[in-house]
Amino acid sequence: MNKIEIFSLRDIPLIKPGDDLSRLLLDSIINTIEKLINNDVVLIAQKIISKAENRYVILESVTPSKYAIKLAQETKKDPRLVELIINNSEKIISTNDNIIVTKHKLGFTNVNAGIDRSNIPNASEQVLLLPNNPSASAKAISDFLSNEFNVNIGVIITDTMSRPLRYGINNFAIGSYNIKTLNNLAGTKDIYGNDLIATEIGVADELAAASGLVMGQAAEMKPVSIIRGLNKVVKSNYKIDDLFVKESKDFYRQ
Numbered sequence: 001m002n003k004i005e006i007f008s009l010r011d012i013p014l015i016k017p018g019d020d021l022s023r024l025l026l027d028s029i030i031n032t033i034e035k036l037i038n039n040d041v042v043l044i045a046q047k048i049i050s051k052a053e054n055r056y057v058i059l060e061s062v063t064p065s066k067y068a069i070k071l072a073q074e075t076k077k078d079p080r081l082v083e084l085i086i087n088n089s090e091k092i093i094s095t096n097d098n099i100i101v102t103k104h105k106l107g108f109t110n111v112n113a114g115i116d117r118s119n120i121p122n123a124s125e126q127v128l129l130l131p132n133n134p135s136a137s138a139k140a141i142s143d144f145l146s147n148e149f150n151v152n153i154g155v156i157i158t159d160t161m162s163r164p165l166r167y168g169i170n171n172f173a174i175g176s177y178n179i180k181t182l183n184n185l186a187g188t189k190d191i192y193g194n195d196l197i198a199t200e201i202g203v204a205d206e207l208a209a210a211s212g213l214v215m216g217q218a219a220e221m222k223p224v225s226i227i228r229g230l231n232k233v234v235k236s237n238y239k240i241d242d243l244f245v246k247e248s249k250d251f252y253r254q
Contacts, residue, residue, distance in 0.1 A: 134175020
């Protein structure tokens with residue numbers, strides 16, 4: 001593999017609850033690049049998955065607990081939002097500088113349990129949760145598009161995150177299907193013949209980050225991209241969970 005290409009899809013409408021997202025992606029692919037080919041990877045911003053799956057929550061419907069009210073006062077946040085953050089988190093990791101860092105129930109660490117108010121209607125009255133099962137959503141879309149184009153493709157669901165001691169956000173993978181998420185190079189050799197002991201490449205996260213360059217984070221309306229030229233689309237048991245570090249091995253918080 002000497003090069004890859006990244007395409008952003010056009011003509012994707014504003015997604016509403018109940019929309020047939022797979023069918024809308026099919027139409028956009030045909031209009032933008034005509035068809036998918038073997039080993040293409042489709043990268044999809046989680047927000048349109050969440051919208052199609054109606055992961056909206058009206059804040060008025062949320063009754064905050066005593067703990068949520070206390071945490072809201074400490075972090076200067078809406079207690080109803082804090083209640084949702086708690087409910088969607090396995091653990092509250094930190095509240096320093098009024099930022100709630102959580103371990104999400106899906107298994108990864110992020111801010112505010114990934115609950116979003118950007119690029120949604122009536123943001124003062126409602127919020128958008130992450131998809132309930134991003135990898136299952138990825139599989140459904142992969143199966144549909146693979147069947148329509150008679151090809152073997154991968155799908156990655158992306159979100160954005162900040163990184164320790166670095167400014168700026170990057171896309172990262174929160175769900176995937178039919179893609180080698182982690183490439184373990186332990187046991188191979190470097191250019192000088194030295195054995196690599198603990199080198200692992202987060203393939204799905206690298207692809208997600210690359211997709212952010214063409215998808216954007218504001219009003220671009222390009223929530224889907226295609227990466228072409230990769231050789232890591234496989235029929236396998238690779239899972240998004242392979243990327244998540246267990247707490248016992250988390251040297252950042254030991």
